[in-house]
Amino acid sequence: MSGTPAAPWRRGNVVRILVGPAWHAAPGMLVWAFAATTVASFASATFPLGFHFMVDGALAHDEARVVVGACVVAVLFTIAWTLSTMSAGRNSVLTDRVSAFLVQRIAYLVNAVPGLEHLERPDLLSEIDQLREGRRTLAGAVRQLLGGWQVVIRSGAIIVLLATVYPPVMVVPLIGLVPMLADRRASRIQQASGDELAADRRLADQLFTLATTADTAKELRTYGLTGTLAARHAAIAERVRARSVRSALRSAVWEGLGWICYSAGFVVVILVLVLRAVHGHTSPGQVVMAVSLMRRAQVQVSSASDTAGSLATAVRTARRLLWLERYVAGSRPEAAGAAPERLGTGIRLESVSFTYPGRDEPVLHGVDLDLPAGSTVAVVGENGAGKTTLVKLLTRMYVPDEGRILIDGTDLSTVSADRWRERTTAVFQDFLRPSLTAGEVVGIGDLPRIGDEEAVGAAVSRGGATRVVERLPDGLSTPLGRWFTGGHELSGGQWQRLALARGLMRPDPLLTVLDEPTASLDAMAEARLFSRFAQLSRAGRESGGVTLLISHRFSTVRMADLIVVLDQGRVAEMGDHETLLRAGGAYAQLFTLQARAYLDRP
Numbered sequence: 317m318s319g320t321p322a323a324p325w326r327r328g329n330v331v332r333i334l335v336g337p338a339w340h341a342a343p344g345m346l347v348w349a350f351a352a353t354t355v356a357s358f359a360s361a362t363f364p365l366g367f368h369f370m371v372d373g374a375l376a377h378d379e380a381r382v383v384v385g386a387c388v389v390a391v392l393f394t395i396a397w398t399l400s401t402m403s404a405g406r407n408s409v410l411t412d413r414v415s416a417f418l419v420q421r422i423a424y425l426v427n428a429v430p431g432l433e434h435l436e437r438p439d440l441l442s443e444i445d446q447l448r449e450g451r452r453t454l455a456g457a458v459r460q461l462l463g464g465w466q467v468v469i470r471s472g473a474i475i476v477l478l479a480t481v482y483p484p485v486m487v488v489p490l491i492g493l494v495p496m497l498a499d500r501r502a503s504r505i506q507q508a509s510g511d512e513l514a515a516d517r518r519l520a521d522q523l524f525t526l527a528t529t530a531d532t533a534k535e536l537r538t539y540g541l542t543g544t545l546a547a548r549h550a551a552i553a554e555r556v557r558a559r560s561v562r563s564a565l566r567s568a569v570w571e572g573l574g575w576i577c578y579s580a581g582f583v584v585v586i587l588v589l590v591l592r593a594v595h596g597h598t599s600p601g602q603v604v605m606a607v608s609l610m611r612r613a614q615v616q617v618s619s620a621s622d623t624a625g626s627l628a629t630a631v632r633t634a635r636r637l638l639w640l641e642r643y644v645a646g647s648r649p650e651a652a653g654a655a656p657e658r659l660g661t662g663i664r665l666e667s668v669s670f671t672y673p674g675r676d677e678p679v680l681h682g683v684d685l686d687l688p689a690g691s692t693v694a695v696v697g698e699n700g701a702g703k704t705t706l707v708k709l710l711t712r713m714y715v716p717d718e719g720r721i722l723i724d725g726t727d728l729s730t731v732s733a734d735r736w737r738e739r740t741t742a743v744f745q746d747f748l749r750p751s752l753t754a755g756e757v758v759g760i761g762d763l764p765r766i767g768d769e770e771a772v773g774a775a776v777s778r779g780g781a782t783r784v785v786e787r788l789p790d791g792l793s794t795p796l797g798r799w800f801t802g803g804h805e806l807s808g809g810q811w812q813r814l815a816l817a818r819g820l821m822r823p824d825p826l827l828t829v830l831d832e833p834t835a836s837l838d839a840m841a842e843a844r845l846f847s848r849f850a851q852l853s854r855a856g857r858e859s860g861g862v863t864l865l866i867s868h869r870f871s872t873v874r875m876a877d878l879i880v881v882l883d884q885g886r887v888a889e890m891g892d893h894e895t896l897l898r899a900g901g902a903y904a905q906l907f908t909l910q911a912r913a914y915l916d917r918p
């Protein structure tokens with residue numbers, strides 16, 4: 317993908333993933349933020365020193381000490397305040413830049429995997445969903461790390477100043493470890509609950525989307541499903557709510573216990589200091605400074621626990637990103653072979669078997685097939701017979717578990733998936749309806765020629781979409797889809813014609829897949845489309861391209877040079893229309909049934 321950000325954590329570990337994006341996206345800002353945080357933290361922790369000078373100076377009637385104390389407070393406070401204010405704005409810009417970087421990187425990684433397994437396997441999809449949701453926390457990781465650094469500096473300065481008052485008081489920030497550990501425990505409980513509920517939340521989101529999007533509205537109303545959907549959504553939401561409340565209560569108990577321990581320690585320390593002052597071991601100025609420092613120490617503890625909590629979430633997201641990085645690196649095929657210029661013999665499947673990851677039963681069993689160069693092959697079979705799975709293997713979305721797919725004798729698994737896909741094209745039944753201009757909707761079928769008006773126009777005409785485009789107010793420049801303000805919405809059939817045109821953009825593909833391409837077209841359009849298929853396959857014969865047609869309409873299928881009947885993942889029969897009719901098998905029965913249905917129509 318051009319313009320894709322390189323991973324700044326190639327030999328990655330979690331720390332690199334936390335800092336790497338910021339270093340990559342804005343190194344200058346990162347250095348500035350680090351320096352500003354260091355100075356501001358030191359200044360803000362030490363200005364109570366001035367209180368010590370002022371109070372003791374006042375009690376001793378020493379004006380010079382009072383003035384020094386006031387200057388210490390004024391200068392340190394001004395430095396801390398100015399730098400913190402400047403940092404707030406700059407750090408949020410830094411977070412935005414990191415966030416933009418991560419969005420690009422995650423999108424790249426999700427699409428860099430040549431296959432579809434990570435998008436079709438629920439457990440992997442769940443990881444990706446959580447990564448997407450957690451990306452903002454990860455973008456904020458640098459701020460959290462800077463926050464952690466701030467806590468370290470302030471706590472260090474506070475401990476040193478407290479030691480000057482009475483060394484045992486140095487333990488005050490240590491008492492703060494108790495609520496911090498308790499908070500971490502609470503955050504782990506919340507996270508475990510989040511992980512456990514991820515699948516339910518995804519389902520609830522999906523039901524909500526189903527219930528509120530225009531695409532599904534017609535069907536939901538027709539079948540009266542809105543009530544059922546709402547009830548299912550409510551049941552899942554209730555389950556999620558009940559479990560969330562339980563884990564929120566458990567977390568709250570841990571957090572409460574931590575803070576009770578801290579408060580008890582705090583009270584004891586103040587008592588000790590006051591008693592020392594009463595006995596003259598500590599000056600009043602020191603007590604004022606110590607109380608002010610202890611308050612600051614308390615703030616440090618609470619911000620340390622907040623930072624630790626957010627950082628823990630960011631670390632979990634970083635681990636997910638690291639997992640995705642490794643998954644992509646591991647699944648990137650070694651294959652770098654080129655696709656052939658033209659097909660001489662064709663595509664051959666040798667004993668191909670395939671089982672979807674996570675499934676026990678194979679979907680394809682030992683499929684042997686010859687798709688001769690230049691031929692039109694139709695694949696028919698009942699729903700679930702394995703037709704689309706066959707297409708997924710041929711388009712390299714998955715690799716067979718057993719057997720081989722040979723492209724003119726070369727094993728497809730040795731050909732680069734990208735190079736192979738550049739030489740294939742496909743029109744799927746669930747085609748894209750992107751919110752782009754009409755010209756782009758078609759042109760994305762061959763990205764290098766997206767702006768080539770002649771090529772787009774020719775594809776529009778081949779796909780039978782000329783009238784669709786002519787009726788648009790601005791022709792190919794008309795924005796389509798409801799996501800555009802002023803976007804022009806098309807009917808299902810009109811979108812399908814544009815999808816067909818898109819599938820016909822590439823000049824001489826070696827494999828053209830037409831997966832039920834006529835489902836939304838009327839009979840006249842279908843007839844015209846068939847004759848264009850014939851032209852397409854004739855053109856294919858010159859470059860040896862194979863056209864693979866998946867269809868349930870036998871009137872379409874009969875024109876194919878070769879018809880393959882799939883039954884439960886096995887090739888039941890194959891041959892041309894006449895041969896299969898004569899054989900009197902499953903194809904002949906299905907064809908006759910469908911033909912009779914047409915003939916019997918009044």
Ligand SMILES: Nc1ncnc2c1ncn2[C@@H]1O[C@H](COP(=O)(O)OP(=O)(O)OP(=O)(O)O)[C@@H](O)[C@H]1O
Nearest residue numbers: 436672675679697698699700701702703704705706
């Ligand atoms: N991503 C997936 N993960 C697991 N199983 C799958 C997946 N996709 C399909 N299947 C299963 O594989 C089998 C074949 O599905 P496939 O989509 O290839 O059938 P098909 O012949 O194209 O059906 P249709 O005519 O309904 O489109 C089905 O039993 C289906 O449940």
